[in-house]
Amino acid sequence: MPVGSISSSNDTVGVAVVNYQVPVLETKEEVIENCHRIADFVDGTKLGYPGLDLIIFPEYSTQGFHPTKWKDLCTTVPGPETEIFAEACRRNNIWGVFSITGEINPKGNPYNSFLLIDNQGNIKMNYHKMNPWVPKEPWYPGNETMVTEGPKGLMIGANICYDSNMPEIVRDTVMRGAELVVRIQGYMYPSKEQQIKLASIRAWENLSYFAVANMAGRDKVYSYFGHSNIVNFDGTTLAECGSSPDEVTYAELSISAIRNARKNWTAENHLFNLTHRGYSAVPNGEFEIPYSFYKTWVDNPQQAREICEKLTRSTPEQQAEQKPEAIS
Structure with a gap:
């Protein structure tokens, strides 16, 4: 697939991922100021990449993860933070993925939430992180993978950070129809090498586009390595940031190309071969689960x-x- 363009077409979805500077916030007023900064990123990125259809911000990019005041910064969905994001999507006619950590939860601890907002400002998906990072994350675990139709009909699935370390979550998301798995993360050193490789592995084994937005910089506790990236469904990297805060990179994702691969590939069609084991030798292949x-x-x-x-x-x-x- 060609890389290096700032455009898109009816067949391609223009995607940007942001190495957002990790915010260190102590009040709700500071959170709202940061939301306006995120909205400014949306404006500037659309200006620089006119083909942009979807912009992705990392986990913790809205409220940060203050080691002692995180509970004071929790909010509702929808709420004042999401309205700022919705307005930015409306005025730029693009979709966006944003993070809320945490979303107030009547059942107990707050959720770690992945929000997909469309170009009309509607919240199209509110996914709750299924595997919070233990032993440090206090978030109430979600219990459902989620997929929805995104810009130009591309099917989008959600993962948050540690979720993607579980191959079952990504596979379940893809089997629900995801063509692009979006992973928002706040990953820190020393896990840089493993997490960069993981994006290519998950893309390849699931015949899926994979887009990662990660934090960069240092807060009160950790240093975050950035390297937000966009990976093709064959596991090759289309675009990748470095480790500097506030870098943005961009790639076009062809809708027809991934659908053609899933429909017509035989060798390396991992999704089909999972439930049609040995069909070269057995008519239609074995389908009973062997695990x-x-x-x-x-x-x-x-x-x-x-x-x-x-x-x-x-x-x-x-x-x-x-x-x-x-x-x-």
Whole structure:
């Protein structure tokens, strides 16, 4: 696929990812000021890339992740922050992906939320992070992958940071129809090498476009490595930022190209071959699930957890129960 353009067409979706400067915010007033800064990025990026259809900002780009005041900065969806983003999308006639950390949750701790807003200012998707990063993230886990139709009909799926380390989440998102998986992240050193490689791996194994927006710079706790990138469905990199804060990069994603590959590829069509094992030898291929762990997980989730814990570790609560009482 050609790279290096700032245009798009009826068949291509122009996508930009932002290495947003990690904000260090302590009040809601500062959060609103930062939202206006994000809106200015939308304006400037559309001016520089006239083919822009979708702009993507990282996890934590709205409220940051203050180590002690994060709960004070939580908000509602919709709310004053999302209205600023919606207006920026409307006036630029583009779609945007934005982060809310956290979204007030009546069931308990706040959600870590991925918002897709269309060019009319409507919230088209509000995805809650399914696998918050333990042991540091306090967010209430979501329980559903999400996919929706995006600009020019491209099907968009959501992931947030640690979600994409779980191949099951990306695969489930793609099997629900995603042609572009968007990963918003606030990933820090020393995980740079692994996370950059992961985008190409997930794209290739799922025959899917993959776009990553990451933070850059330092807050009160971590240093974030940037390297926001856009990856083709064959795993090759179309565009990539460096490590400097506030870099933006851009690529065109062809809708017809990915649909052609999924429909017509035989070798390397990982999605088709997953449920048509060995169809070169067996008529139509085998379709029964052969993976014993996944069968167990569906039929007996507690047993699956026990299998996992034998390989890895128990929870802190279990460790506390197993700890012998001190002898007085």
